[in-house]
Amino acid sequence: MNEETIKALLESVQQGSCSPAEALLQLKDLPYEDLGFARLDHHRGLRTGQSEVIFCQGKQPEHIISILNHLGAKAKNVLATRLDPESAEKILPHFPSAHYDAQARCLLLRPLEDPTISGKILIMTAGTADLPVAQEAWLTARYMGHEVDTLFDVGVAGIHRLLGQRELMEKAEVLIVVAGMEGALASVVGGLVEQPVIAVPTSVGYGAHFQGLAALLSMLNSCASGIGVVNIDNGFGAASLASAIVRRISR
């Protein structure tokens, strides 16, 4: 429903092929589907370049099933995130081709296809406890059509583990740094590379970590510039931003 379509509509009104009343209806008829409890945004792919992804937290399993059915009918594939194992168990029987990744807590309606967009995304973690978040980012990026490299457990307490991997870092268009604890990895990586860095604080830690607050504040205050931060444990958001950047690069 962009400028061109509006202009075309107006021209058809001028030419009499469309009455004002019909045009008004079309101007108001936006491309979403109303399920009563949810409004599916089929138009989003055109508008933001991304397919609708289902954020499952707080949704009833029967609602998720219904949304998967409606979106699955129009889209090549559908990704559902933040899906807990109990709900997944109720949902999976309805979708034989679906796969549930328990670590990432994500469901894919159909198998992943090969990457279609050139330009690598590198996903790094400070520790092995950050893997679930990294896995959510990996699945999201691959679902969105990207090539993804990974570099796990390269936290700054053993900085040579990181410094020995400069080559891999240089090959990426965008780097996603996933780190809990004090989240210092984002700063060190940000000081080493020229590419955009996306920092994902994780809730890995305890005590004065306050469920990710320590890592979040650390990343927002990084002494290295050129770092964009997403919400705590938001692997999906990091991959979405990385995807937006790489799609721009690969145009």
Add this chain to the structure above:
Amino acid sequence: MNEETIKALLESVQQGSCSPAEALLQLKDLPYEDLGFARLDHHRGLRTGQSEVIFCQGKQPEHIISILNHLGAKAKNVLATRLDPESAEKILPHFPSAHYDAQARCLLLRPLEDPTISGKILIMTAGTADLPVAQEAWLTARYMGHEVDTLFDVGVAGIHRLLGQRELMEKAEVLIVVAGMEGALASVVGGLVEQPVIAVPTSVGYGAHFQGLAALLSMLNSCASGIGVVNIDNGFGAASLASAIVRRISR
């Protein structure tokens, strides 16, 4: 001091043109300049693609003068951020070609040159009180060689002001959204465009705004994906990230 230079160094050791002791020295002699109170990182341009920028907050005016002199001797231009007017007054007389922008609280050692990198950055603000932060972002982006468009005072309380500017938004490679109060502009923009969005919360607000915390949390929790957040009032950081993205696109 990359892989190639190390290999060359080792070959000159092999060929006897360089002794092991000399090579050791070179391997340790990294390209920074030690001023006693500060270590200038001339190497940063090679490493991260960005020139050194002086973050002035907490630095003595005489230190800033010294750093400006040393950096200015090797770089085409130098940007100093977070420079308060009192310090600027003491520094300006030493640098006749310098310009101080009081709103952005930034100093440029020499005049801005025309943009050299293709690909537009669009800087948006929700209100007019967000202008100082937007101006810091504008100066930084221009200093880094980019073309910048602006779109000010398009907050969501009058959403038609924003919706009427779709064309300008579509022309940008990256959008920087600067907003205080509840920072909702980032979410609305993030839902409208396919490009990467960088959100800058500002400290504009009062009471339960807690000096920018409300806008920061709002942006981190945006229901629109593909948004990277920087620190409160960090116009410089937003522009640095935008620059890293656009330089990647325009390669």
Add this chain to the structure above:
Amino acid sequence: MNEETIKALLESVQQGSCSPAEALLQLKDLPYEDLGFARLDHHRGLRTGQSEVIFCQGKQPEHIISILNHLGAKAKNVLATRLDPESAEKILPHFPSAHYDAQARCLLLRPLEDPTISGKILIMTAGTADLPVAQEAWLTARYMGHEVDTLFDVGVAGIHRLLGQRELMEKAEVLIVVAGMEGALASVVGGLVEQPVIAVPTSVGYGAHFQGLAALLSMLNSCASGIGVVNIDNGFGAASLASAIVRRISR
């Protein structure tokens, strides 16, 4: 026990039909019922225009049963909120006509009657995960005698879903906006309508959402004026305020 009744009482003292001691007793005998562990406020309906509603959180099931019995004996209907399913299971057998709504976690002692107060309340949600809070608001408003419209899943990430519903919004006397995440829907709605808007932040979100704090701060700092905020997840409170407003309008 208002001014008129006091005056009448004093006149009966003057006329000798009531002794000072008896009058003193009546002046002290306020219309509440003491159950030992609770004091039921039958007088509230007269004073604030609202029936007593039982807030069940932290109350023992046997206490709730006792309160339901006492209130039910004098009132047309009783609403119990924040009632968890385990307690509901113990309570329901005692009240055959009662209905428990598991999503809203509310119990109604008797079936809802048709609305008796003119003037619509519109309840909107940003996402489907906000439905339980919206449902608590819906039940409360209907219990208080109001007509209620709903508009679900119209979050700002797809703003056209909202803009296409201007007509429904214009028909309401008051709008209740239920939103988690960054809660931006309240600001956008507040900028579109002239009616009072009541904003309910929900705890839907994760990480830096801090169980609803992000949405709460966002709504308190809305750039749109004319918005009243209630506690996180407080659908009941929002409906109570909406009811107070509509009853005032429909007098």
Add this chain to the structure above:
Amino acid sequence: MNEETIKALLESVQQGSCSPAEALLQLKDLPYEDLGFARLDHHRGLRTGQSEVIFCQGKQPEHIISILNHLGAKAKNVLATRLDPESAEKILPHFPSAHYDAQARCLLLRPLEDPTISGKILIMTAGTADLPVAQEAWLTARYMGHEVDTLFDVGVAGIHRLLGQRELMEKAEVLIVVAGMEGALASVVGGLVEQPVIAVPTSVGYGAHFQGLAALLSMLNSCASGIGVVNIDNGFGAASLASAIVRRISR
């Protein structure tokens, strides 16, 4: 620019009195005025029933003067809030008919007119230190055309001061309760009246008050239902909400 005007526009296109290109222009030409640093929303009065009010905090005096000039040219009167005395001193010479209220930190471009909307708003304060916020609310409500009663210094530490004023409270359509410290006045008032109550926490307090946080949390958690809360010290917001309610009542 509502449904009717769009329909009329389309009909003029159908009848040939307006070309599609012109219509497109009009559909995009929204009624705001672009000053470069600000976009004035002349349309707001139609949309939300409220005139544009200038929030001055963070704005340059010269910008405020310019906005006052533009808004003043089209509106009967203009209100500027959060205007500090230093800025007011620079602005007042340009507007001979303007009045600055130092306590409320508000400027009115022209004298207040008599109330035009029936239905009283009652503004109450817990203490005398809450007066500046109450005064901002008073000016805003009067500017918006309302009758306002006041009841100051009726905090709960001397509850009889409040209980003796039931009559005044009963005469109001809406009550605004302004309170710092522990903000308990909102709960007590909310338990006494049937009208909507708007609670304004103030930053009056010290130590563990945390600049209004204590009063804010207190009001959000009030045991009395039917209370809408606005931001700390936000007298303007409270009056805006009260105005929206009373305008609805007095239609």
Add this chain to the structure above:
Amino acid sequence: MNEETIKALLESVQQGSCSPAEALLQLKDLPYEDLGFARLDHHRGLRTGQSEVIFCQGKQPEHIISILNHLGAKAKNVLATRLDPESAEKILPHFPSAHYDAQARCLLLRPLEDPTISGKILIMTAGTADLPVAQEAWLTARYMGHEVDTLFDVGVAGIHRLLGQRELMEKAEVLIVVAGMEGALASVVGGLVEQPVIAVPTSVGYGAHFQGLAALLSMLNSCASGIGVVNIDNGFGAASLASAIVRRISR
């Protein structure tokens, strides 16, 4: 081990009935009992006027059994607080005369005796959900030998419930006010009475209550003076302070 005993000890050294080495030992031998994992302070009764009370949270059941045995051997009675039902079940079989109060989560080793100290303590609650904390206070005060009156469910949303109970309030030496939500009851009571008031915030509430923070801040910022606050849900602490006051009064 007070001044008199030291003086006596020194005199016995002077008189030769005690050697310096023995005296040194006694001066160092303080009246506590070392269980390895705990040091029981039998001396506390002399020093602070209170018997040792076992705070069970975080202690192993076997440790609690051991402490109960050792303290029980020397004291008339022992109180154990913060004892969860699971641990109580393991402990009770070892102490046939013990009684466990599940609501207060307290265990008494032996039955309560009649009050021995004159001067009433009045325990008030705002709501019925505050009863567990009030019950912990009641048990503690009675265990310490005091007379206790109670007044439950007199929250400020129905202030007449409170105002009708002035007589009961006047009979107490100290008043303990237990309240969750916004905790306004403490302020209202503090403004009505001349006796010391001890305020206990409870964690009763949700959302922006933050597990009792709202009530705590409210009570610390009370506009009524003469109020001492204890930790959230700390019925034991409130009763201890009340006991210290009443024992002082009744000397």
Add this chain to the structure above:
Amino acid sequence: MNEETIKALLESVQQGSCSPAEALLQLKDLPYEDLGFARLDHHRGLRTGQSEVIFCQGKQPEHIISILNHLGAKAKNVLATRLDPESAEKILPHFPSAHYDAQARCLLLRPLEDPTISGKILIMTAGTADLPVAQEAWLTARYMGHEVDTLFDVGVAGIHRLLGQRELMEKAEVLIVVAGMEGALASVVGGLVEQPVIAVPTSVGYGAHFQGLAALLSMLNSCASGIGVVNIDNGFGAASLASAIVRRISR
């Protein structure tokens, strides 16, 4: 306006010496004085045993002068707290007999009289930087008619300074412990004495002290029982509570 006066009023109505209308007026005519901006509570002395004290923070000097005049006309003496030096300078010329204590930031309308109530209050501080708060407590207690002892700079980092003062501590009826930093003095004192202890956290500290939060939390979580806490820097509140206790003891 207590039970007896109401009864007497009712009897005069019965006897015809007072008409119902007059009685109603009296029942509504509560003993406060309305200054427009403030309502003076002359009745408070009867109700809570304390004279009205003026909390000056946030009040205009002219308002304070007016309140001092009205209260001074009916009371023996008046205390004004939280009065900054600038305001004091404007107020003092109007009251020749008044004295301003700059450290405590308090003004006394007339000279202090000798203590009239038996029973000592001991005010202790951890450090010398806590003296202003201790001085506010001292002035308040003396103003309320009490004998006060002091013990300054006995913080726990040199615990023998405290242990050598047991005798002074034993002579007091109530102890007020004023401490910043980590506030540990309250716990140590609470473990040494049997009297009630009132803890005043001060804002003395820096960094992670967060303006008194560290000391406040420390005192609320004291491992010693029988401690009542007041707001940060609230010397007045501590003395008020101490006064309520001592007056009860000395009855």
Add this chain to the structure above:
Amino acid sequence: MNEETIKALLESVQQGSCSPAEALLQLKDLPYEDLGFARLDHHRGLRTGQSEVIFCQGKQPEHIISILNHLGAKAKNVLATRLDPESAEKILPHFPSAHYDAQARCLLLRPLEDPTISGKILIMTAGTADLPVAQEAWLTARYMGHEVDTLFDVGVAGIHRLLGQRELMEKAEVLIVVAGMEGALASVVGGLVEQPVIAVPTSVGYGAHFQGLAALLSMLNSCASGIGVVNIDNGFGAASLASAIVRRISR
């Protein structure tokens, strides 16, 4: 991979016994082992003097088993911390010589050996509920080869329990103070001894303790100097720091 080894490598290049390409490989080949999901840092013992310890929180049991196998193959012993009982149950069958300490939630791959490093570490606790954290510290210190003394339940509410233990305190090289509640023990100990003190706040407490925040802030603000603080409940970190100090002393 220190300076000497680099020099030796360069000399072998000079002498032709190593080609530049081989040398480059060695310079890049850092001594860690890549398990895919984790990078084991065998080099850490050389670099920081400490063996790798497995932080198990957030790691899958199968990952922990794999890491234990790889580390166990090269190290004398391995310590795993923050291992919950459920995971321990799955892991233990694979390692017959391993021992799991449920209180400390630690697993040791092989039995502890006798201390090899002279210089005692004293671990103190304020209460018995602090024992799990103290036990984690004890195991870590013993695993690292140290002699450890303990002094439990010496909180400041009974300060004589502490003062009677000066001798034990004087024998230690470093003191670890583990305390929850208000954490005052750290300050008192810090004021009594000349050795370094390491303070460990614990999450023992409730209400305004905020899961250890109160004790943490208290310790950071200690009025005694010479105290280093570690994260809440971080017994491992405290022992690591103590070990680094004692190893330095015993060199």
Add this chain to the structure above:
Amino acid sequence: MNEETIKALLESVQQGSCSPAEALLQLKDLPYEDLGFARLDHHRGLRTGQSEVIFCQGKQPEHIISILNHLGAKAKNVLATRLDPESAEKILPHFPSAHYDAQARCLLLRPLEDPTISGKILIMTAGTADLPVAQEAWLTARYMGHEVDTLFDVGVAGIHRLLGQRELMEKAEVLIVVAGMEGALASVVGGLVEQPVIAVPTSVGYGAHFQGLAALLSMLNSCASGIGVVNIDNGFGAASLASAIVRRISR
């Protein structure tokens, strides 16, 4: 007043050379000096190995002068910290040999002497804005008799600046890491060295730094073990802890 002196005292009582009354007096007469407003702890040097240092924040200049006089009369030198320039100006004229360091905000009563304790302390900073805190640490350490090396501006955004300084780091017995922003330097240093590391978060930063909170949390959550943290900006505390460690090493 240690065990030996008590024993000697008791023996003199036994031998009749000292009466019990005199002995009692001595047992109570602890070695501090009472100035009325302050109690000087001359005994501290014996007890904790450190001379009394004056923490000036919140103290009156006249009090500081008095304390300096009393301490100066008995000690070789005195250090006063947190002394603002205004107070220093008033104090300096009274002490001709004193020196005030404006950057560190410290005053030394007499010139620094040469180090007397072997074992180096290395003070590192991440940026030049951290210098004031580092300077406070430097002065304190030197005042306490230590040798100090410095390494400034080696933040992790240019990690080679740090890695090139391994030699200097290896020469220190203890390392003090002073860092603001995200404080990542502490983690990187902690992962590189085997010595104890003391981390000092500074308030250098803005926005979501919250005056040092970000750096503090980061350091408390460091993924490198063996790090002790002190309060924000507490250079004095870091040096005190370093001194305690080095004195222990150099015994």
